[in-house]
Amino acid sequence: MKVGVPFLVACLASGVACRSQDTNLHLPKRIEAGSAFSVLCEGTGKGTLYIVGPSEFIKREIQLGEATSFPAGALFNAGRYSVWLDSAGSSAAGSIDVVPVSKASDLTFIAKPSRLQVALRDGITGTAYVFDAYGNLITEQMEVSFELSNPTAGTQIRRVQTRNGVAWTQLDSTPREGKDQFVARIGDIFSKRVVFQVPGEPCSLKMSATPSGGKIQLVTEPVRDCSGNVVPDGTVVTFTELNRDTKSTVDVPLKKGVAMVEMPANRGATISVASGVVLGNQIRWEQ
Amino acid sequence: MIVSNSFALISTLGVALSALAADQPSVRIHPPNRDGPRQLQEQTLKAAVQNYLDAWRSMSDALDENRPELLDRDFIGSAKDKLAATIRKQQACGVHTVYHDRSHDMQILFYSPEGLSIELADTVAYDVQLFSHAGAIGTQQVRTRYIVVLTPTEVRWRVRILQAQPQ
Numbered sequence: 311m312k313v314g315v316p317f318l319v320a321c322l323a324s325g326v327a328c329r330s331q332d333t334n335l336h337l338p339k340r341i342e343a344g345s346a347f348s349v350l351c352e353g354t355g356k357g358t359l360y361i362v363g364p365s366e367f368i369k370r371e372i373q374l375g376e377a378t379s380f381p382a383g384a385l386f387n388a389g390r391y392s393v394w395l396d397s398a399g400s401s402a403a404g405s406i407d408v409v410p411v412s413k414a415s416d417l418t419f420i421a422k423p424s425r426l427q428v429a430l431r432d433g434i435t436g437t438a439y440v441f442d443a444y445g446n447l448i449t450e451q452m453e454v455s456f457e458l459s460n461p462t463a464g465t466q467i468r469r470v471q472t473r474n475g476v477a478w479t480q481l482d483s484t485p486r487e488g489k490d491q492f493v494a495r496i497g498d499i500f501s502k503r504v505v506f507q508v509p510g511e512p513c514s515l516k517m518s519a520t521p522s523g524g525k526i527q528l529v530t531e532p533v534r535d536c537s538g539n540v541v542p543d544g545t546v547v548t549f550t551e552l553n554r555d556t557k558s559t560v561d562v563p564l565k566k567g568v569a570m571v572e573m574p575a576n577r578g579a580t581i582s583v584a585s586g587v588v589l590g591n592q593i594r595w596e597q
Numbered sequence: 598m599i600v601s602n603s604f605a606l607i608s609t610l611g612v613a614l615s616a617l618a619a620d621q622p623s624v625r626i627h628p629p630n631r632d633g634p635r636q637l638q639e640q641t642l643k644a645a646v647q648n649y650l651d652a653w654r655s656m657s658d659a660l661d662e663n664r665p666e667l668l669d670r671d672f673i674g675s676a677k678d679k680l681a682a683t684i685r686k687q688q689a690c691g692v693h694t695v696y697h698d699r700s701h702d703m704q705i706l707f708y709s710p711e712g713l714s715i716e717l718a719d720t721v722a723y724d725v726q727l728f729s730h731a732g733a734i735g736t737q738q739v740r741t742r743y744i745v746v747l748t749p750t751e752v753r754w755r756v757r758i759l760q761a762q763p764q
Contacts, residue, residue, distance in 0.1 A: 340763060360692070360727055360734065360735075362694055362725065362727055363683070363761070364656060364660065364679075364680055364683060364696070364759065365679040365680065365683060365759075365760075366679070366682075366683055366686075367683045367686040367687050367690070367692075367694075368686075369686075369690040369692070387679055387760075388760050388761070388762075389760060389761035390739060390741045390761040390763065392725050392727070392735075392737045392739065394727055394734055394735040396734050396735075401734075401735065403735050403737060405737070405739075407761075407763035409763060420709065420711060420713055420714070422710075422711035422713075432634075435709075435710035435711055437709040437710065437711065437713075437714065439714075439746070439758075445675050446760060447744060447746070447758055447760055449744060449762055473632050473706070473707070474706050474707065474716060474718070474744060475716075475744065476632075476707050476709075476714075476716060478632070478633060478707075478709060478710055480634065480710060
């Protein structure tokens, strides 16, 4: 097989592997996305070269017998390309594979949820797809670092190898409420998300009672979750008074961390407090 | 288990089945080599695979007729942008291409924990033909492995990444 000198020069200059795929069409077998390359078709006269794939189409008028150079950036979408030469005297065909650049330039990072309770095991998930500068998915294995940081609870770090261009992780939500930074990082490329961590359900309830005129004033202690975070205002606390066969119930939203209500003072009544599935203390009113 | 009238799918056995019609591709689903904690329900798998195969039909029609709007139902994001750019270049050069997929050999690779993406590998055998106004310029038979990422939209899975991966 005869290979023209200009072709060899062009291949060496572009630093890519070359392979003759037809009797007179010489193409690089594989190039890195966006890199320069050359094509040579032996013969004389003019022809039209087509490089065809779903993600790219190139048509170029070429001079047979001369290397045709494609500058950097001419073919940058990774994939398999069919190549045809159409000329008056002959036709030829071949293919070129374009592979992603092996340096990561972009991350698509999905973090869920954006808001959750504190101290949930595996409550936060992160998924990262890694792309090169041309938006090609890099399928070579790479290490992605996932970092979840909270100003008061430190930083959780997971290092995960990508498989087929994607890496994922699950992390526990931290014990302290607040605004966490969730970062996916590969080299100097990173993508940041914010995860709001809110207090969980009340962990325990305790109320006290004092006489207030002809009524009883009931006040809870500040209501906290099991990690010690103050449960947000608006959380409903239910006070129930049972007096012989009469039952009175009052729902009160937390305000400044406590719930407060006045109920009828009935001698012998039993008063209980609850919020969600948490039952607090009971008081028997004897005055 | 029959998935629509276009192909049969046996997801758990990985058995190859011939297409029901001559112009339909044969489809084979291998047992998942799956990464990720989320269970992929059979109904979700069937929908994703069917939508992906529909996307090949849409892509073929769009590249054949040089009509980028035919991509709207099945493609999104960079996959759609790249295909639409190809169609515009074909239009400008007065050519069109016909992609005829003959077989798909698929395996689910990843189902993301939040359920917002499915990644699969598909070794596709297809014919690609290039036509100008003067007639056919050439035909090639291609067999290559695609990495595909699907994302859910309102009513169907759409292709976000469609990238051939040289082996």
